[in-house]
Amino acid sequence: MLRRKFVLAGTAAVLAAGLLAAPAQAETVRIATEGAYPPFNMKDKAGKLTGFDIDIANALCAQMKAECTIVAQDWDGIIPGLLAGKYDAIVASMSITEERKQKVAFTVPYYKNYLRFVARKGKPLMVDKAGLKGKIIGAQRQTVSAKHLETKFKDSVKIKVYGTQQAAWLDLKAGRTDAVLADIYPGQDWIAKNKRFTFVGKKIDINDQIGIALRKEDTALRNRLSAAIRAIRANGTYAKINAKYFPFDIYQ
Amino acid sequence: MGERGRGPDGNMWDLLQYGDQGYGDELVRGALYTLILAAASAVVGVAIGLGLALAKLSQSRGTRLLAFGFTAIFRGVPELLIMLVVYFGVGIAITRIVALLGYASRVEVDKFAAAAFALGLVFGAFASEVFRGAFLAVPKGQIEAGLACGMRRTQVFLRIRMPQMWRFALPGLGNLWMILLKDTSLAAIITYDELTREARIAAENSGEAFLLYGAAGVIYLVFTALSTGAIGRLERRADKGVRRA
Amino acid sequence: MIEVIDTYGMRLLAGLWTTVELVAIATVLGAALALPIALARVARNPLLRWPASAYVFVFRGTPLLIQLFIIYYGSGQITAIQDTSWWPHVREYWGWICGIVGLTLNTAAYTAEIVRGGILGVPHGEVEAARACGMTTPVTYRRIILPRAFRIAWPAYGNEIVLLIKSSVLVSTITVLDLMGQARTVFSRNLDLNSYVVAGVMYFAMIYAFDRGWRAIEARINRHLGERTDARTKRVFESGPA
Numbered sequence: 001m002l003r004r005k006f007v008l009a010g011t012a013a014v015l016a017a018g019l020l021a022a023p024a025q026a027e028t029v030r031i032a033t034e035g036a037y038p039p040f041n042m043k044d045k046a047g048k049l050t051g052f053d054i055d056i057a058n059a060l061c062a063q064m065k066a067e068c069t070i071v072a073q074d075w076d077g078i079i080p081g082l083l084a085g086k087y088d089a090i091v092a093s094m095s096i097t098e099e100r101k102q103k104v105a106f107t108v109p110y111y112k113n114y115l116r117f118v119a120r121k122g123k124p125l126m127v128d129k130a131g132l133k134g135k136i137i138g139a140q141r142q143t144v145s146a147k148h149l150e151t152k153f154k155d156s157v158k159i160k161v162y163g164t165q166q167a168a169w170l171d172l173k174a175g176r177t178d179a180v181l182a183d184i185y186p187g188q189d190w191i192a193k194n195k196r197f198t199f200v201g202k203k204i205d206i207n208d209q210i211g212i213a214l215r216k217e218d219t220a221l222r223n224r225l226s227a228a229i230r231a232i233r234a235n236g237t238y239a240k241i242n243a244k245y246f247p248f249d250i251y252q
Numbered sequence: 253m254g255e256r257g258r259g260p261d262g263n264m265w266d267l268l269q270y271g272d273q274g275y276g277d278e279l280v281r282g283a284l285y286t287l288i289l290a291a292a293s294a295v296v297g298v299a300i301g302l303g304l305a306l307a308k309l310s311q312s313r314g315t316r317l318l319a320f321g322f323t324a325i326f327r328g329v330p331e332l333l334i335m336l337v338v339y340f341g342v343g344i345a346i347t348r349i350v351a352l353l354g355y356a357s358r359v360e361v362d363k364f365a366a367a368a369f370a371l372g373l374v375f376g377a378f379a380s381e382v383f384r385g386a387f388l389a390v391p392k393g394q395i396e397a398g399l400a401c402g403m404r405r406t407q408v409f410l411r412i413r414m415p416q417m418w419r420f421a422l423p424g425l426g427n428l429w430m431i432l433l434k435d436t437s438l439a440a441i442i443t444y445d446e447l448t449r450e451a452r453i454a455a456e457n458s459g460e461a462f463l464l465y466g467a468a469g470v471i472y473l474v475f476t477a478l479s480t481g482a483i484g485r486l487e488r489r490a491d492k493g494v495r496r497a
Numbered sequence: 498m499i500e501v502i503d504t505y506g507m508r509l510l511a512g513l514w515t516t517v518e519l520v521a522i523a524t525v526l527g528a529a530l531a532l533p534i535a536l537a538r539v540a541r542n543p544l545l546r547w548p549a550s551a552y553v554f555v556f557r558g559t560p561l562l563i564q565l566f567i568i569y570y571g572s573g574q575i576t577a578i579q580d581t582s583w584w585p586h587v588r589e590y591w592g593w594i595c596g597i598v599g600l601t602l603n604t605a606a607y608t609a610e611i612v613r614g615g616i617l618g619v620p621h622g623e624v625e626a627a628r629a630c631g632m633t634t635p636v637t638y639r640r641i642i643l644p645r646a647f648r649i650a651w652p653a654y655g656n657e658i659v660l661l662i663k664s665s666v667l668v669s670t671i672t673v674l675d676l677m678g679q680a681r682t683v684f685s686r687n688l689d690l691n692s693y694v695v696a697g698v699m700y701f702a703m704i705y706a707f708d709r710g711w712r713a714i715e716a717r718i719n720r721h722l723g724e725r726t727d728a729r730t731k732r733v734f735e736s737g738p739a
Contacts (some may be wrong), residue, residue, distance in 0.1 A: 461574050
């Protein structure tokens with residue numbers, strides 16, 4: 001009986017310790033990324049986080065002479081996690097949008113994104129309002145693609161949203177959607193692995209700038225990160241990382 | 253994302269291997285995390301359940317009402333919803349409370365704690381009814397005898413009611429444990445790396461949904477069967493010396 | 498919380514309707530499936546008993562989430578489905594269809610056990626009397642066993658339907674926009690926890706209303722038994738799951 005009480009008390013203590021973490025050290029920047037968004041952030045065979053975003057994050061921290069820890073967080077919870085204090089910055093190919101600016105603050109952009117439709121080869125698709133009428137288009141929830149579909153194609157297409165980009169690709173493969181609207185570089189990455197699919201239509205430029213999100217009150221950290229972004233652009237580190245993943249400059 | 257290829261002969265069963273080529277080790281690790289989550293939730297749940305049960309048996313009407321109200325809420329709302337609210341909300345809530353107290357420190361609620369807490373709350377709500385019934389089932393004669401011998405109320409509680417209560421509570425608790433084992437799969441939705449989530453990652457990357465979800469299903473069945481056996485044995489042990497009608 | 502209801506109220510109501518649809522259809526189909534399974538479970542013939550027991554074991558022993566994933570993502574593996582003639586018409590609702598199939602198969606297993614419990618609870622004296630009167634087994638079932646079993650199992654079955662309502666939230670993971678699916682979409686827009694709270698209140702209200710209605714019906718179908726404080730007649734909110 002007594003032992004049972006000890007076990008209960010012990011577990012309660014462990015849980016309490018797990019719930020309350022020590023305050024973050026001054027020079028450790030905790031960064032969150034999604035880990036499900038090749039080639040920007042993904043997990044390699046050993047389960048380690050890797051990709052363009054991770055390399056940029058590490059380069060920025062080196063530039064700022066700070067210690068960085070990078071954790072994975074699912075997309076739906078990535079902003080709430082930031083607001084709850086689980087980490088200090090989000091480097092996960094997040095677009096700078098007015099909606100998000102109401103909750104978080106962004107650094108200067110570190111690359112520019114375009115949207116593009118992906119569909120099965122051999123099935124011609126006109127990607128305007130008329131051509132897409134009645135079609136089922138997929139996109140990841142809480143992204144600019146989803147937003148774009150809702151604002152520009154509201155009354156003509158049927159929109160399906162998914163928790164991860166991968167789930168959206170899976171349904172496209174299974175024929176449950178006619179096309180997916182996604183960011184151009186991950187789209188390219190996926191098409192390379194799935195030869196039966198291709199881009200349709202031209203790339204859509206909605207002036208989508210990708211930045212690092214922070215809590216609004218962390219202005220000091222934000223300025224340091226922005227300065228670091230400019231610095232690695234200037235000193236060639238950015239170009240090196242860029243070249244590792246893309247044959248062209250993705251900053252513009 | 254970490255793609256695994258099929259073996260050189262293209263055999264899909266290779267996906268279940270250990271090591272870098274297959275997902276076998278990830279699934280086993282996920283299974284382990286499932287058990288850990290279930291165990292932690294059960295501990296939290298039993299603690300909460302006991303507390304609530306005692307509250308429901310209390311003399312004060314207010315306490316009873318609160319306890320019944322709490323139970324009603326956590327049994328009438330889907331577990332997933334509770335988990336999402338705990339996951340997203342508790343961190344923010346605690347941070348605000350802590351800030352009010354003057355500490356600037358940030359409080360983290362990680363996925364494991366959120367999942368264990370949420371599942372524990374629901375388990376506790378259901379368990380409180382099991383415990384309440386179990387306490388009421390302890391033969392009144394024994395309690396009266398204890399009091400007649402001059403034991404204090406606390407002694408009667410600790411020495412007579414508590415030990416006997418467990419015997420009546422076991423079937424109900426066993427049932428709740430089986431349900432808890434399966435509810436751990438909900439933690440996959442807040443991306444805690446238990447079995448269902450590992451299976452999902454593996455299935456998404458390899459395209460072999462039937463194989464990998466099927467394998468996860470088999471592991472759950474094994475857990476279910478083992479639990480049924482263990483609970484049966486515990487019940488038989490607890491019933492030792494009791495005359496059956 | 499008012500802002501959530503104001504801006505997104507219609508979406509949440511649409512989700513509520515989808516949930517009610519799903520639960521109603523799964524309940525009816527599940528019950529239809531559960532009856533033969535329960536009968537097979539109590540049959541004397543092992544060829545009938547074994548498959549039924551296996552079915553119940555599998556569907557009660559694995560999480561609903563896994564079952565839904567197998568159905569939804571597994572069907573994605575079967576490319577032959579995409580080539581059929583009816584595919585273009587159903588693919589928009591495929592998540593919904595998979596949800597119905599998964600919920601039905603799952604609830605049928607639990608319901609079969611409840612029905613079995615009801616059948617086993619029928620006082621044996623009544624069955625013996627039926628045999629003595631010369632009733633054949635099918636007639637005994639139809640006139641004596643099943644009506645009685647139905648009344649015995651009623652409270653437990655109500656419990657199961659409540660659990661079905663709570664489990665239905667999982668279809669939101671396979672792209673179905675039920676109440677939970679809408680709540681998640683709304684939350685992803687406004688990052689306001691109240692989105693989930695409002696959904697929670699709606700689920701609670703739904704379950705509470707259902708429970709009251711179910712117990713009212715129970716009182717009516719058992720009215721020939723007079724006033725009783727039956728230990729088995731417990732409120733959904735008080736008793737444990739079946």
